[in-house]
Amino acid sequence: MTHARLDGRAVRDLLAPQRATEVVDVGANPIDGPAPYAAMLAAGLCRVTGFEPQADALAALQARQTPNEHYLPHAVADGAMHTLHVCRGSGMTSLLAPDAATLALFAGLVPLAEVLAREPVQTHRLDELAEIDAIDLLKLDVQGSELMVLQGGRTKLAQAVAVHTEVSFVTLYQGQPPFGEIDRELRRQGFMPHCFDQIKQGPIAPCVVEGDQGRGLRQLLEADIVYVRDIARPAPMSDEQLRQLALIAHCVYGSFDLALRCIVLLEARHAMAASSQQRYAALLNTPRSTG
Known part of the structure; x- marks a missing residue:
């Protein structure tokens, strides 16, 4: 999902972070369109390290990558050997086997979940990746492996300020941790x-809404949810983490209230000038662009 934003470069100049924002994209397959951080990348405000084990998807990413992007073929999980279930629908390929009983509830997903090949893969823990x-x-989109990625990256994630992950309310794969475990x-x-x-909803079979097997009514299926470093307890956060969180909140999600809260905290620490709140408010009143 993309968003129109104020010029992020003006906000970057106000916040004065020490470096470009570092984005790690696990499961970077571009099947769902532009990444949530696309505008930030286009403005030169971040660097992206992406991981995608599917050869076709990786080739597409590498063919269009910019100097601020780098994509690798690693499967990121718990560091163990797994089987990659290559599905007819590229977006359903997973380290976990599709759950036929659950998929039967959503007829439109059944053909996409057909397993065309099973490939042994050595996975890598996020904490062990030298890159x-x-x-x-x-950003996580790994079709059921989210918990393995998060648990295998606790050390490096200690410095992260935001996690954008897909979660499942109805698990489509065998052994898939549901939303509550990710939370x-x-x-x-x-x-x-x-x-x-x-938020993604799915029609329970055999219902078809206006001829569209993918159009849901009320049944929750999946969602992309964003978590941020606990802003109610900011003492453990460094000044740089607050700057990065403010920039991400503003540029990626349009969360101007969260960005302002970070600026207030930075002012209280004397890490930003006392006029910074007013300067940010002034920026919010300028015409919007997509930069």
């Missing part, structure tokens, strides 16, 4: 829920 020096924003892990790591970026 990652820092994480500010972690529990992220809270244990010091994050709090911030917003839903997208």
Whole structure:
């Protein structure tokens, strides 16, 4: 999902972070369109390290990557050997086997979940990846492996300020941790829920709404949810973490209230000028752009 934002470069100049925002994208397959951080990347405000084990998707990412993007073929999980279930629908390929009983509820997903190949893969823990020096924003779309990624990255995620992850309310894969387990892990790591970026619903079979098998009514299926470092307890956060959180909140999610709160905290620490709140408010009253 993309958003129109104020010129992020003006906000970056106000916040004066020490470096560009570091984005780590696990499961970077571009099947769902532009990444949530696309505008930030286009403005030159972040660097992206992406991981995608599907060869076709990786080739597409590498073919269009900019100097601020780097994509690798690693499957990120718990560091163990797994089987990659390559599905007819690229977006359903997973380290977990599709759950036929649950999928039967959603007829439109059944053909997409057909397993075309099973490939052994050596996975890597996030904490062990030498290619990652820092994480500010972690984006996850790994079809059921979210908990393995989060648990395998607790050390490096200690410096992160935001996690954007897909979660499942109805588990489509065998052994898939549901939303509650992801929420529990992220809270244990010091994050709090911030917003839903997208909520996906599915029609329960055999219902078809206006001929569209993918159009849901009320049944929750999945969501993209954003967690941020617990802003109610900011003492453990460094000044740089507050700057990065404010920039991400503003540029990626349009969470101007969260960005302002970070600026207030930075002012209280004498890490920003006393006029910074007013300067940010003035920026919010300028015409919007997509930069």
